[in-house]
Amino acid sequence: MEQHFHGQLESLKSQLLSMASLVEEALHRSIQSLVERDQDLALLVLNSDDAINMAEIKIDDFCLKLLALYQPAAIDLRFITSALKINSDLERMGDQAVNIAERTIELLKEPQLKPLIDLPRMAELSQKMVKDSLDAFVRKDPELAHDVCRRDDEVDALNDQVFRELLTYMMQDPHTITRAVHLLLVGRHLERIADHATNIAEDVIYMVQAKTIKHRFDVRRIDV
Amino acid sequence: MEQHFHGQLESLKSQLLSMASLVEEALHRSIQSLVERDQDLALLVLNSDDAINMAEIKIDDFCLKLLALYQPAAIDLRFITSALKINSDLERMGDQAVNIAERTIELLKEPQLKPLIDLPRMAELSQKMVKDSLDAFVRKDPELAHDVCRRDDEVDALNDQVFRELLTYMMQDPHTITRAVHLLLVGRHLERIADHATNIAEDVIYMVQAKTIKHRFDVRRIDV
Numbered sequence: 001m002e003q004h005f006h007g008q009l010e011s012l013k014s015q016l017l018s019m020a021s022l023v024e025e026a027l028h029r030s031i032q033s034l035v036e037r038d039q040d041l042a043l044l045v046l047n048s049d050d051a052i053n054m055a056e057i058k059i060d061d062f063c064l065k066l067l068a069l070y071q072p073a074a075i076d077l078r079f080i081t082s083a084l085k086i087n088s089d090l091e092r093m094g095d096q097a098v099n100i101a102e103r104t105i106e107l108l109k110e111p112q113l114k115p116l117i118d119l120p121r122m123a124e125l126s127q128k129m130v131k132d133s134l135d136a137f138v139r140k141d142p143e144l145a146h147d148v149c150r151r152d153d154e155v156d157a158l159n160d161q162v163f164r165e166l167l168t169y170m171m172q173d174p175h176t177i178t179r180a181v182h183l184l185l186v187g188r189h190l191e192r193i194a195d196h197a198t199n200i201a202e203d204v205i206y207m208v209q210a211k212t213i214k215h216r217f218d219v220r221r222i223d224v
Numbered sequence: 225m226e227q228h229f230h231g232q233l234e235s236l237k238s239q240l241l242s243m244a245s246l247v248e249e250a251l252h253r254s255i256q257s258l259v260e261r262d263q264d265l266a267l268l269v270l271n272s273d274d275a276i277n278m279a280e281i282k283i284d285d286f287c288l289k290l291l292a293l294y295q296p297a298a299i300d301l302r303f304i305t306s307a308l309k310i311n312s313d314l315e316r317m318g319d320q321a322v323n324i325a326e327r328t329i330e331l332l333k334e335p336q337l338k339p340l341i342d343l344p345r346m347a348e349l350s351q352k353m354v355k356d357s358l359d360a361f362v363r364k365d366p367e368l369a370h371d372v373c374r375r376d377d378e379v380d381a382l383n384d385q386v387f388r389e390l391l392t393y394m395m396q397d398p399h400t401i402t403r404a405v406h407l408l409l410v411g412r413h414l415e416r417i418a419d420h421a422t423n424i425a426e427d428v429i430y431m432v433q434a435k436t437i438k439h440r441f442d443v444r445r446i447d448v
Contacts, residue, residue: 064305071295081288084305085312170394170401177394177401181408188412 005070012062012083013138016090019055020134023090024127026052026097027193031123034104034186035116042108045101052094059087075207082207086137089196089203093130096189096196103182103189113169113179122158122190125151129197136204145208148201155194162187229294236286236307237362240314243279244358247314248351250276250321251417255347258328258410259340266332269325276318283311299431306431310361313420313427317354320413320420327406327413337393337403346382346414349375353421360428369432372425379418386411 026045033041063084066072072080107113129148136145166180166187250269257265287308290296296304331337353372360368390404390411 064301067291067305068297068301073292077288077292081291081305081308084308088309088312167402167405170405171398174395174398178391181391181394181405184405185412188409 005066005072005076008066008070009076009079012059012066012080015055015059015062016083016086017134017138019052019059019087019090020130022048022052022055023094023097024130026094027100027123027127027130030097030100030104031120031127033101034107035120037104037108037112039105039108042101042104045097049094049098052091056087056091060084063087075210078207078210082137082203085203086200089199093193093196096193099189100186103186107179107182110179113176113183116183118158118162118165119183119186119190122155122162122187122194125155125158126190126194126197129155129194129201133197133200133204136201137207140204140208142205142208145201145204149198149205152194152198155191159187159191229290229296229300232290232294233300233303236283236290236304239279239283239286240307240310241358241362243276243283243311243314244354246272246276246279247318247321248354250318251324251347251351251354254321254324254328255344255351257325258331259344261328261332261336263329263332266325266328269321273318273322276315280311280315284308287311299434302431302434306361306427309427310358310424313423317417317420320417323413324410327410331403331406334403337400337407340407342382342386342389343407343410343414346379346386346411346418349379349382350414350418350421353379353418353425357421357424357428360425361431364428364432366429366432369425369428373422373429376418376422379415383411383415 026048029041029048030045032038033045063080066080067077070076129151132144133148135141136148163184166184169176170180250272253265253272254269256262257269287304290304291301294300353375356368357372359365360372387408390408393400394404
């Protein structure tokens with residue numbers, strides 16, 4: 001039973017990683033579609049969202065099955081409840097990739113406003129945060145998770161910069177307004193992706209250390 | 225044991241409802257601060273966020289304790305895992321209220337752009353969705369939950385309208401750009417609040433009927 005249970009936990013881990021791969025691919029493609037102005041790639045992101053949604057439902061069901069069948073305790077219990085939360089964050093990142101792809105499709109209706117520099121940089125940082133938060137989960141590595149949380153500020157700062165720059169464009173030339181607003185919202189989507197990665201990293205710290213760092217409060221131990 | 229467990233589930237329910245009250249109050253105040261241009265009220269929203277964050281941590285801990293101690297099955301298990309998810313959605317709604325209050329503070333630096341009509345209407349619809357999603361949870365009422373899911377489209381449509389109107393303002397007069405962008409982002413925050421209420425409603429349907437309707441309502445649309 002014990003051995004079988006640990007096999008099931010491994011299966012849960014690999015299901016989450018497969019889902020994470022789908023999400024990372026969608027993010028990568030959505031940004032690539034934006035930068036390279038590639039409508040087909042944007043449409044591919046829209047069409048791949050169903051697979052992510054299906055994966056979320058399957059993983060949720062599997063978590064509930066594990067909780068009901070094995071009645072786990074301590075770190076195994078926290079592993080499964082963390083998996084439930086990570087699953088939900090991954091699915092919402094997939095939604096953000098869809099949002100970015102939809103903005104790309106809108107942006108393709110007009111000529112390019114400007115070569116994109118900060119947004120791809122933000123995307124790179126966010127994607128690395130997603131990858132590292134998942135690595136931290138798999139390796140049960142709280143140091144890496146703390147590092148992910150720290151990097152969230154960098155993405156926020158970059159987003160502020162993008163925001164201010166795009167406001168300047170709009171004020172100088174009203175013809176840029178629609179495009180600038182779409183780009184500004186791409187910045188918001190990327191910032192939210194980094195937030196989701198931060199949520200995952202916080203869950204990892206909770207799972208491993210049974211302490212909560214959410215909301216940057218004093219660390220507290222809990223008894224489960 | 226059984227009786228004690230059901231007492232604990234009631235306690236979980238009332239903890240979630242107290243948290244929901246805090247969040248509903250924050251939402252209400254954030255919108256009121258925007259409409260009445262009341263900086264003190266906006267600051268109150270910022271200051272009340274800690275209480276919401278603390279409530280989230282406490283409820284998460286309580287859910288894990290219940291899972292570990294009572295090893296619940298079937299609907300009780302789904303009740304607790306749904307509570308975990310609802311808890312997280314409530315906390316993120318609190319964050320959106322903070323975002324709205326922050327935009328209010330920015331908007332108060334300049335004269336009012338226009339009397340607000342559609343945004344308060346969106347806020348009203350979103351708040352009703354939040355209230356009804358929680359009612360559906362308490363009453364285990366899948367009909368009401370389905371109704372909440374349906375209303376999400378209405379909020380999205382109103383947000384599209386707000387978005388288009390604000391673009392027009394910006395194009396006609398570049399002096400309005402900063403204010404219009406902040407208002408446009410308030411629209412996004414309200415739309416996200418409605419999304420969280422929809423998530424809660426979907427969790428209620430799952431909890432009661434053990435079936436997932438997630439993503440069934442997904443309609444491809446530009447998310448502004």
